[in-house]
Amino acid sequence: MRPLYRFVVISISFTFLLPAGCQKTPPPPLTEVAAVKASSIPAKSDAAAWNAAPEFVAKLILQDLVEPRLMTASTPEVRVRAIRTDREIAFRLEWEDATRNDLADPGNFCDACAIQLPQKFEPTVPAPQMGEAGKTVEITYWNAGWQAKVEGRGDAITDIYPNATVDHYPFDAKSLEKGSPQQQEMAKRYAPARALGNAMAGPRDTPVQDLIADGPGTITPAAANGSKGSGQRTAKGWAVVLSRRLPEGIAAAANPQIAFAVWDGAKEEVGAKKMRTAWINFNVKDQP
Amino acid sequence: MARVYNWQIRREMSYWYPENRPQKQFAAVFDINKCIACQTCTLACKTTWTSGKGQEYMLWNNVESKPYGCYPLAWDLKLLKQLGPQQWNGGGYEGRTIFEAAPAGQRVLGWRPDDHDFSYPNVGEDDCAGKIENGTNLHFPHLTWFFYLARICNHCTYPACLASCPRGSIYKRPEDGIVLVDQGRCRGYRECTQGCPYKKVFFNPLTGTSEKCIACYPKFENKLQQQCFLNCIGKIRMAGYISQPENAIPENPIDYLVHVRKVALPLFPQFGLEPNVYYIPPIHAPDSFLRQMFGPGAAAAIETYRKAPDDPDLAGLLSLFGCSEQVMPRWKRENDTIIGAEENGAEIVRVPLREPVYIREAFDKKYNVARVNCP
Structure with missing residues (x-):
């Protein structure tokens, strides 16, 4: 190296080193989702209690294992904090999303997120994409469209298309007393999914659904795990709190795992077309 | 993907599931030449099945004017463009089906x-294919063309909706092939709508x-034709069951029209779904258009159809359309009478080969008064 170049290199090196010596060393990135113990679960995503929980930045990867696959990466990461009590566990999921997508219609999809846990904590975990036969996973799923309904969006076509007009519905006939069992029975005839008790079909009092799966394509509503949740728009995207009962056996499990998924409605992500994580170490031991 | 046989394109093709044909397959024949786009079928379906909330825009049955009509917009053109130019070779299809052309x-x-x-549920209504020049008057044959295409679910043998659904929420009934x-x-992923x-x-x-569309299965299970069939004032439709070509039964009206006389053709067979609604193509539209829409048999089908006035079997069977609410799995002609029957031969209805014509003089001499057509 010629002398002039040597001087320039040394100068640049000092330029970077000097300020670094004055800063605090950043903490090493977490290698696990760690739930801190608290006396209660915060219901809101902006509660101060979340600051006590360490933030884990979960890198999201394409769901490209089964058709229909997501071919283009969208949401890069989801930031996760976890708090637990003796009975419940809650997660705050935050991710960047430029658009609020909370209305599902023929061509539009809703933003959503989910957490996934093995139903049983065994030495080998289920397949990370929705579990596998005999190795069930439990999923807690939040949907922005359901959130909008819980927050008051109505159940009429004019709630979606304000200028729509409808002449008549058979179940609004004058001969049927509004709200009567006969009237409700008639309305069900024209909403077959609702008549069959499909939880997708509402009416909804929660934006969250408990699900189980034994592999891709098998997702099914689960017996309630006491899941609750609420999502709020932030300056850059979504902050969603999801809580459920503490999974049985998790505290004693040797190496519990958890996974997350995020759907960006603007990118037509739905169902299997999603950004997801692999299994992530999940520490629910009492934190100091 | 599995390998399955699709007789409409005369070759094996790739499909998401192995071949599993139902015991019987619901099928229908629509005679396009009789349709006047009155939309009575559309309303019959609408008022029966889709009067609920969220169903406002649904038309399980619709009638559109071809070449420009479409619901939803450009449903056929967009897919044809996606698929790109493909080739028939004689009666066989050498191009790619939508299953074989699936993107990664x-x-x-x-x-x-x-x-x-x-x-725009009736966009393009009555728009004809050519320009109407100033001074154009009625001329036979017409100087330009359009026709009405009535459409329901085709209850395909290889449904793309069923193949698309990642959670198996769509199924094909083994007893009658109706797709539900x-x-x-269903969790509303909309893979099927795509x-x-x-x-x-x-x-x-x-x-x-x-x-x-559920093919009005509560009616069909009771041997009754669907609402859109029953209410068709042009009597363009007949519902029944179709056999595989090698097992065609001439006494089965659908088999006779599709397999024996080859006068009724599937809609866009090149897509590869083996759709089970068959159309008698319009006699006045250009062959190139009909060939693209109904496959290479279009010209021959029209030639056969044009000869129907001198073909008592074909004309007779066509006159049976719309003459009973009951499904007629069998038919026969006895001289100038056509009989629709149950599978065991029990008679359902009989109609004359040609309706008798009575000419009423315009002036009633007895009462010394001009007759009018109003009752």
Whole structure:
């Protein structure tokens, strides 16, 4: 190296080193989702209690294992904090999303997120994409469209298309007393999914659904795990709190795992077309 | 993907599931030449099945004017463009089906209509294919053309909606081949609305599930024809069952028209779904258009149909359309009488080969008064 170049290199090196010596060393990135113990679960995503929980930045990867696959990466990461009590566990999921997508219609999809846990904590975990036969996973799923309904969006076509007009519905006939069992029975005839008790079909009092799966394509509503949740728009995207009962056996499990998924409605992500994580170490031991 | 046989394109093709034909397959024949686009079928379906919330835009049955009419917008053109030019060779199809042309990560080649695509239910109505010059007057044959295409779900042998659904929420009934969405299982992913090339699955935004034509199965199970068939004032439709070509039964009206006389053809057979609604093509539209829409048999079908006045069997069977609410799995001609029958031969209805014509003089000499057509 010629002398002039040597001087320039040394100068640049000092330029970077000097300020670094004055800063605090950043903490090493977490290698696990760690739930801190608290006396209660915060219901809101902006509660101060979340600051006590360490933030884990979960890198999201394409769901490209089964058709229909997501071919283009969208949401890069989801930031996760976890708090637990003796009975419940809650997660705050935050991710960047430029658009609020909370209305599902023929061509539009809703933003959503989910957490996934093995139903049983065994030495080998289920397949990370929705579990596998005999190795069930439990999923807690939040949907922005359901959130909008819980927050008051109505159940009429004019709630979606304000200028729509409808002449008549058979179940609004004058001969049927509004709200009567006969009237409700008639309305069900024209909403077959609702008549069959499909939880997708509402009416909804929660934006969250408990699900189980034994592999891709098998997702099914689960017996309630006491899941609750609420999502709020932030300056850059979504902050969603999801809580459920503490999974049985998790505290004693040797190496519990958890996974997350995020759907960006603007990118037509739905169902299997999603950004997801692999299994992530999940520490629910009492934190100091 | 499995390898299955599709007789409409005369070759094996790739499909998501192995070949599993139903015990019987619901099928229908629509005579396009008789349709006047009165939309009575559309209303019959609408008032029976889709009067609920979230179903406002759904038309499980619609009638559109071809070449420009479409519901949803450009449902056929968009897919044809996606698929690109393909080739028939004689009666066999050498091009790619929508299953074989599926892009990476997808099960089927398709596109998903949005709410704008459903905003113009009768766009292109009565628009003809050519320009009407100033001074043009009535001329036979017509100087330009259009025709009405009545459409329902084709209850395909290889449904793309069924293949597209990642959770198996769509199924084909083994007893009659009717394709249904399980409303208890559907989670509204809309893969089916993207995959169905005929765009006959509709997303209900208020229940969050997809819904489609059910071939009026509560009626069909009771040997009754569907609402859109029953209410068709042009009597263009006949419902029944279709056999495989090698097992065609001439006494079966659908088999006779599709397999024996080859006068009724599937809609876009090149897509590869083996659709089970068959159309008698319009006699006045150009062959190139009909060949693209109904396959290479279009010209021969029209030639056969044009000779129907001198063909008592064909004319007779066509006169049986719309003459009974009951499904007629069998038919026969006895001289100038056509009989629709049950599978065991029990008679359902009989009609004359040609309706008798009575000419009423315009002036009633007895009462010394001009007759009018109003009762």
